[in-house]
Amino acid sequence: MSRVSRNLQEIIKYPSAIFGLLIIFLLVVIAIYTLATMSYQEAINRWRGDETMWAEYPRNALPSWMNYFTQKKLPTTMVLDTATSPQSKERLEMEGLEMVTATLTFDYQFDDFPSEVAVFFTAKGEGEPPFVMPYWEMPDGRRIELEAQSISRQKRYFVSLDNRLIRSLGNRAPEEGLFLDPAAAEGKPAKGQYKLIVEGYLFEPGGDFDVKLLLYGKVHGMAGTDHRRRDLMIALLWGTPIALCFGLLAALGTTIATFIIAAIGVWYGKWVDALIQRITEVNMILPTLPILIMVGTFYSRSIWMILGVVIALSIFGGGIKTYRAMFLQIKDAPYIEAGRAYGAGNLRLIFRYMIPRMIPVLIPTFVTLIPSYVFLEASLAVLGLGDPILPTWGKLLQDAQENGALFKGYYYWVLQPSALLMLTGLGFAMLGFALDRIYNPRLRGR
Amino acid sequence: MKTIRSRRVRETLGRVARYTLLRGLALAVTVIIAVYLTVVIANMGGKVDDIRRGMIKESIAMMVLANEELRKMPAEERQAVLLEMEQLEVERQGLNRPFIVRSFEYLWTALTLDLGRASYISSDSGSRQVRLILLERLSPTLLLWATAQIMIFFIALFFALILSSRYGSFFDKLVIMLAPTSAAPGWFYGLFLILIFAAVLKLLPFGGLVDAPPPQGFWPYSLSVLKHLVLPVAAQFMSGLFLLIYSWRTFFLIYSSEDYVEMAKAKGLPGGLIERRYVLRPTLPYIITNFMLMLIQVWMGGIILETVFNWPGLGRLLYSAIRLSDTSVIVGSVVLYAYLLAITVFLLDIIYAIVDPRVRIGAEGGKA
Numbered sequence: 001m002s003r004v005s006r007n008l009q010e011i012i013k014y015p016s017a018i019f020g021l022l023i024i025f026l027l028v029v030i031a032i033y034t035l036a037t038m039s040y041q042e043a044i045n046r047w048r049g050d051e052t053m054w055a056e057y058p059r060n061a062l063p064s065w066m067n068y069f070t071q072k073k074l075p076t077t078m079v080l081d082t083a084t085s086p087q088s089k090e091r092l093e094m095e096g097l098e099m100v101t102a103t104l105t106f107d108y109q110f111d112d113f114p115s116e117v118a119v120f121f122t123a124k125g126e127g128e129p130p131f132v133m134p135y136w137e138m139p140d141g142r143r144i145e146l147e148a149q150s151i152s153r154q155k156r157y158f159v160s161l162d163n164r165l166i167r168s169l170g171n172r173a174p175e176e177g178l179f180l181d182p183a184a185a186e187g188k189p190a191k192g193q194y195k196l197i198v199e200g201y202l203f204e205p206g207g208d209f210d211v212k213l214l215l216y217g218k219v220h221g222m223a224g225t226d227h228r229r230r231d232l233m234i235a236l237l238w239g240t241p242i243a244l245c246f247g248l249l250a251a252l253g254t255t256i257a258t259f260i261i262a263a264i265g266v267w268y269g270k271w272v273d274a275l276i277q278r279i280t281e282v283n284m285i286l287p288t289l290p291i292l293i294m295v296g297t298f299y300s301r302s303i304w305m306i307l308g309v310v311i312a313l314s315i316f317g318g319g320i321k322t323y324r325a326m327f328l329q330i331k332d333a334p335y336i337e338a339g340r341a342y343g344a345g346n347l348r349l350i351f352r353y354m355i356p357r358m359i360p361v362l363i364p365t366f367v368t369l370i371p372s373y374v375f376l377e378a379s380l381a382v383l384g385l386g387d388p389i390l391p392t393w394g395k396l397l398q399d400a401q402e403n404g405a406l407f408k409g410y411y412y413w414v415l416q417p418s419a420l421l422m423l424t425g426l427g428f429a430m431l432g433f434a435l436d437r438i439y440n441p442r443l444r445g446r
Numbered sequence: 447m448k449t450i451r452s453r454r455v456r457e458t459l460g461r462v463a464r465y466t467l468l469r470g471l472a473l474a475v476t477v478i479i480a481v482y483l484t485v486v487i488a489n490m491g492g493k494v495d496d497i498r499r500g501m502i503k504e505s506i507a508m509m510v511l512a513n514e515e516l517r518k519m520p521a522e523e524r525q526a527v528l529l530e531m532e533q534l535e536v537e538r539q540g541l542n543r544p545f546i547v548r549s550f551e552y553l554w555t556a557l558t559l560d561l562g563r564a565s566y567i568s569s570d571s572g573s574r575q576v577r578l579i580l581l582e583r584l585s586p587t588l589l590l591w592a593t594a595q596i597m598i599f600f601i602a603l604f605f606a607l608i609l610s611s612r613y614g615s616f617f618d619k620l621v622i623m624l625a626p627t628s629a630a631p632g633w634f635y636g637l638f639l640i641l642i643f644a645a646v647l648k649l650l651p652f653g654g655l656v657d658a659p660p661p662q663g664f665w666p667y668s669l670s671v672l673k674h675l676v677l678p679v680a681a682q683f684m685s686g687l688f689l690l691i692y693s694w695r696t697f698f699l700i701y702s703s704e705d706y707v708e709m710a711k712a713k714g715l716p717g718g719l720i721e722r723r724y725v726l727r728p729t730l731p732y733i734i735t736n737f738m739l740m741l742i743q744v745w746m747g748g749i750i751l752e753t754v755f756n757w758p759g760l761g762r763l764l765y766s767a768i769r770l771s772d773t774s775v776i777v778g779s780v781v782l783y784a785y786l787l788a789i790t791v792f793l794l795d796i797i798y799a800i801v802d803p804r805v806r807i808g809a810e811g812g813k814a
Contacts, residue, residue: 294484
């Protein structure tokens with residue numbers, strides 16, 4: 001106990017160590033929060049969901065905190081549905097058919113146009129599909145006719161892609177043309193009350209339909225969305241426990257493996273030591289990453305498979321040389337002589353006498369190794385070899401890279417996962433560097 | 447007097463040659479092991495067999511095209527002849543022998559990069575030969591890598607020496623503070639650099655080797671390449687420089703508190719001379735070993751750096767080969783990387799042998 005507190009006192013002397021610890025603490029909090037709020041299966045299902053799952057999310061929307069930095073207030077997504085407000089529908093009996101007028105009214109107060117406009121129709125009834133004639137009413141009372149159409153069961157009308165409408169608006173995208181303020185000099189949306197009026201004709205008794213108007217915004221949530229309308233938050237959040245877990249396990253596996261091998265080599269000496277040395281030399285200049293890439297392309301891209309290969313390739317890693325030099329120094333220490341005199345066996349001497357003595361030396365290396373494995377995972381993901389199902393930071397970067405995010409100006413898409421990667425890297429590296437100076441007195445104060 | 451000296455030179459040269467020869471041999475063995483591993487891993491799903499079978503099929507198809515008699519045969523009959531010929535060729539090349547035997551054959555084909563033809567990728571000159579594709583991509587990779595590494599080595603050495611003599615100063619503390627930034631690899635900083643200098647400031651290109659279309663004439667062309675080189679080199683700088691300065695400066699600090707340095711100081715030798723002769727000289731072997739370990743990392747990191755910067759080198763090739771699952775190109779690139787790593791280590795070993803007095807003077811033991 002006193003030793004732990006002494007170490008803590010040492011650590012507190014280094015501001016960078018405190019800073020690093022704070023970052024790590026923050027990441028752990030995020031990871032715990034994620035695990036508590038969203039299950040693994042749910043995250044995977046949502047991330048791999050198709051267009052229907054994400055239909056009500058905007059495409060490539062900025063994070064909503066961007067609104068604090070811009071003078072223009074960017075629109076958020078608005079969804080209006082007659083199914084949730086039955087009073088918006090008026091029914092009128094006519095001979096042989098029924099006319100239903102659905103009116104969706106909303107107040108638009110944003111400084112920019114929405115990114116897309118769509119109307120989803122849902123028709124009830126088995127026989128003849130209803131016929132609808134939608135109109136758009138601007139705040140100044142002007143009416144614009146939208147495409148009249150018959151709707152069977154589920155019909156998605158993407159107003160933004162309606163070519164006839166684009167032409168009638170003077171070759172202007174509908175999401176702008178339907179909102180344009182004619183009084184303003186430059187393109188600005190008119191603020192005020194808009195209406196979507198849908199006149200529908202039902203050809204059979206008991207039929208009905210619902211209208212859902214979707215005004216996709218330009219900002220969404222805390223993290224924005226990607227090209228497939230997915231909320232980036234899922235990948236940012238779930239990336240945290242995955243990155244920490246992968247980094248920790250890989251660092252643990254590799255350091256412990258090299259440490260034990262080095263101890264065995266030093267203890268048995270002679271040909272065992274020589275053999276280990278030679279294997280290490282070969283292993284050190286093996287093209288590790290290309291081999292990992294090969295495993296990823298030919299066999300499995302699962303993160304656990306990659307983890308296994310990483311550990312297997314680094315059993316005889318470069319660390320052995322450093323640890324060997326340290327073990328050589330303590331091999332003939334009196335306490336080990338004493339242990340031998342008691343009749344302790346070889347394995348007992350290695351695992352209970354030599355290794356525990358050197359663990360403090362191991363800790364800084366272990367801590368500094370963690371981020372390098374986090375980045376390794378990201379590197380593989382950027383090459384398109386990320387885990388096929390898990391949402392990770394690296395996969396976000398790869399999606400962004402693939403879709404030219406930097407070129408098209410979707411900076412948030414790159415910056416958010418990068419910031420988290422950078423935080424992870426800095427947090428562990430700062431702590432590791434400070435620990436290195438504490439545990440390696442030769443560097444102390446330097 | 448002269449003869450003694452020339453004899454000593456000869457002895458030294460002999461020792462250095464012996465050392466490099468031994469290291470060269472060891473590295474050759476390493477390359478062979480690495481390539482053998484590559485072959486075994488690649489063929490676990492029968493991938494290399496597929497390449498070989500594909501080559502046989504193609505050569506037979508070519509023969510049929512050239513042979514009038516076979517071309518005139520009815521389709522079914524021709525198919526039967528083809529199959530028979532293929533079977534014969536498969537047996538002749540020993541593809542039906544156990545894998546252990548074949549693996550050594552593959553080892554040789556892989557070592558000579560004789561990997562046949564790529565299934566999707568072609569070289570800029572239009573060739574499908576894997577060897578040509580690989581060699582064509584080698585020079586951009588070497589250009590990027592050598593520029594960055596040589597600059598990093600000398601700049602880091604320069605600053606490390608300066609900082610070691612004024613440790614505790616503001617810049618020293620700054621470098622200690624910045625050293626943890628090396629936790630991130632080069633490509634990661636590349637993303638930021640592209641964002642700042644290409645996307646926002648529009649000063650430098652997003653990526654690639656030259657402008658499109660490439661400018662005519664040597665100077666405009668070189669200038670264009672140089673412009674494209676700035677960001678990837680800067681990215682490598684950001685990820686490698688501070689850590690190197692930090693760790694080398696620590697080396698120098700440890701060595702500059704040795705007694706012989708104090709002695710030199712007491713003799714009143716000028717600071718520059720002490721740094722060069724009493725601090726730099728004995729630490730140089732360690733520095734080179736340290737640098738070597740970093741270089742191995744950098745070679746690997748280059749694969750992704752090239753991908754991020756669209757640099758038409760080996761890494762970018764490997765990336766497109768993964769996209770298209772072009773097996774022969776993937777195997778070829780891995781083999782070429784094994785060669786590149788070994789050559790890098792070998793070159794540094796030669797330098798090591800020259801600067802390390804234990805090898806040069808011939809004291810017992812060499813490098814561990």
